[in-house]
Amino acid sequence: MNLREARRRAQELRDEIWRHRYLYYVLAQPEISDEEYDRLERELAELERRFPELVTPDSPTQRVGHPVSGELPQVEHTRPMLSLENVYSVDELREWEARLVRAAQIDEPEAIEYSCELKIDGVSVAVIWEDGVLARAVSRGDGRVGEDVTAAVRTIRSLPLRLRPPYRNLEARGEIFFPRDGFERLNREREEQGLAPFANPRNAAAGTIRLLDPAEVARRPLDLHFWQAIELDGREPARQSEGLAELRRAGLRTNEHSRLLRGLPRVLEYIETWQERRDSLPYEVDGIVIKVDRRELQQRAGATSKAPRWAVAWKYPAERATTKLLDVKVQVGRTGVLTPVAVLEPVRIAGTTVTRATLHNFDEIERKDIRIGDTVHVEKGGEIIPKVVGPVLSKRPRGARRIRPPRTCPACGEPVIREEGEVALRCINPACPARLREALRHFARRGAMDIEGLGPALIDQLVDRGLVRDVADLYRLREDDLVELERMGRRSAERVLAEIRRSREQPLHRLLFALGIRHVGERAARVLAREFGTLDRLLETVARDDAEERLAALPDIGPETARSVVQFLRSRAGRELVERLRDAGVRLDEPAAAGGEGPLAGRTVVVTGRFERWTRDELKEALARAGARVASSVSRRTDLVAAGQDPGSKLDRARELGVRIIGEAELAELLGETA
Structure with missing residues (x-):
């Protein structure tokens, strides 16, 4: 098939796919099976793979673009988008x-x-x-x-x-x-x-x-x-x-x-x-x-x-039902907070069977005088976990038991504390197995260190057998440690260890989020990584007398998050954990491009045609490393169009808009790949 034939067939396929999508999603009147529809999409994807110049921004194959670098841009609405x-x-x-x-x-x-x-x-x-x-x-x-x-x-x-x-x-x-x-x-x-x-x-x-x-x-x-x-x-x-x-x-x-x-x-x-x-x-x-x-x-x-x-x-009002409170279980989160959870007789609310509900905290339980054995009102609004609203006092049985706040952690037996100004009870034992399990799950999650294969069952075994005492111990695991575990053969162990090794190269913002510092979410972690570039620079700032004020002045940080960061990185446990991660070879800096540097930092680049030095994916990765935002279509906001052999309509569009066009040699020079 030559280019002209491919162009005609690609357009036929796009038109056909969009027609069937309209029939399916808008009219709810599909004419073909899912299998037949998938065949059309696969044929179009194969044509576009063979002839990259045929790819258009509105092609059904172009739904998934490339990751956005940095923060999401702010855009003014064409007219106010008011609430109701x-x-x-x-x-x-x-x-x-x-x-x-x-x-x-x-x-x-x-x-x-x-x-x-x-x-x-x-x-x-x-x-x-x-x-x-x-x-x-x-x-x-x-x-x-x-x-x-x-x-x-x-x-x-x-x-x-x-x-x-x-x-x-x-x-x-x-x-x-x-x-x-x-x-x-x-x-x-x-x-x-x-x-x-x-x-x-x-x-x-x-x-x-x-x-x-x-x-x-x-x-x-x-x-x-x-x-x-x-x-x-x-x-x-x-x-x-x-x-x-x-x-x-x-x-x-x-x-x-x-x-x-x-x-x-x-x-x-x-x-x-x-x-x-x-x-x-x-x-x-x-x-x-x-x-x-x-x-x-x-x-x-x-x-x-x-x-x-x-x-x-x-x-609509939140949906409510009554049922019996059978027991109260106490869960321990990764920051040590103890949360009471009601165990209920099964009851249907909002189309689902409810057997558990939050009791929020022990102050709430005391204020509402909720007791085990009570008939309670349970409400399900927008929350996935329903909540206990209160007891039906007229139905309270003799012998209903008061719920006492625990003095020790149910997971490790160590005393719990209540910090000033907080209602939550907290376990402060860094070796608490419940806290450790949650910390490991958080560390391995997507958005953090992204360690595929390190799921709840494996984490439970690692903790129960004493193979890990903190997240840094993950990097000391050996194949022989893992093959002894249930449902963990040698190949599975190799895969998990390869994922753990790979995670050492994650950028600083992922590590800061993975550490589980209170109030530090993904957004705050990115701000800190971008501002300081390396963990050592952040540690230098944390050591200053005015550290909290300096951090609180950063966007999306604020006093509460600043206080948590300073407390964690000044603590003996926090400093020791950082040093153990450093010794394990974990990366402690942010890539230059993510810090606002790089030869193409902040510039929007569109790629068209074929290149001798790079595949399309390799080039997009190189551009991202150089700080560029790679876009799929040319607009007035495009800074550069990188044109290879047999460029498509993007080149014409760039000329129309007066966008700068560079060839492969100039692009290689910009990227520092002239050798």
Whole structure:
């Protein structure tokens, strides 16, 4: 097959794939099997592999791009992305309508048409297409400025990378969410890997779209329903319901249960219907969004600085049931916090069987006078772990036992303490096996040292047999140590040890996060690594009298995190752990590019054509090491286009926009690879 034939066939395949995606995701009327669809995608991927110049930004194969280097860029919304006022009762809803009628000067309230939509429990995003192709996705942020989450959002399979004709330029807003089964599957996988489960689908979605690695996002089953058309080829729809219909025609997915209803009585019927039926849906719904349908009335009603006056969210109450409290178990986290967990007689709440619920802390138990043997109210709102609200005192049996806070750690038997200003009890024994298990799981997790194969079962055996006393001991393990363990043959042991050795090269920001310092999440770890470059420089700052003030002044750090970092790195245990990791050969610095250096730091580079020195992946890795952000398409924000042999349309686009173009020799010189 020559290039001309390949170009024609690739376009046929793209058109066919996009048609079937529209039939499947928008119309729910698939014409072919999943297997037949996969064959089309595989054929297109093979063509693009053989002819890289045929790859286009809107190709179905281009959902997963390259990792974003550094922080997510800030982007201003085209218009404010406001929140909604919440109402919880019929009286509050009627009061909202009365204010609407006054603000918009409506003569016949009973004739108002409302667009009613299920309020999916997810995270909001604005998505923009330019010239028919997906250009940008921006998170809500503070409503005026959000983060550029394009790389993550484009991996969502129900999102079209190009619009259906005749639409060319479009902005829509919608909700990114996890379906129930996908969320449960994700949490099962996290628990198998020794990671903490996400608290609820919304938190999981919010965290996922902020991940810098699109490949990891693509592994998670996110979905997206659009709920508003902002602009359609330079115009705004006259009605909310018309905007939703146009979004569907453009190939975007909207919620199939949205309804246009006249008057508040019918709206209340809709609310009641879905309160009864929402547990049968494949996603979490926490309310109903009610919007005035006509745009003219929306404009007359206006908005406050926080919310539109023409829309409101009816919030459903958290679901509640009663059951018997059988026992209380105390869990020990990696920072030593003791958390009481209620063991319950099984009860159905919100479509799931609940056997455990959080009791928060022992002060709460005492304040509410909760006792073992009580019948208790259990509530499940947005949390994955339900909570015990309180006892049903009228049903308290004789002999109900008071719950006493432990004086010693249930895992190691050492005394527990309560730090000043805290309600939590804490085990401070660094050798506590429960703390060690959680610390090892955290150290090995993705985003930290990413040690594949070091799961909960293996960690339990390592701790129980005394093979590791802290995370640094992982780097002292030998093959003979592992082959003696259950379900661990020689090949498995070799793989785990290879992963542990590989983890020594992880950059500083991953190590700082992996150490499990209180309040230091992935974002704070990146800030510290970027600011100091090496752990030794951070240690020098920590030794200063004004260390806390210096650290607290950094973005995303603050006084609490600064205090934790200083306390950990000044402590004897913290310093000894750092030295043991250093002796084990663990990397204690951040790559130059991640610290803002490198010959192409901060520049956006697009690659087109074939190169003699590098494969496409090798070149992208070299560019990333040099500090460049590698983009998949040419825009006005592109700084350089690296053109090899047989460049594609990206070269033409670069010439149109006046973007600097360099060849292989000049690129090699820039990268310091001229030898």
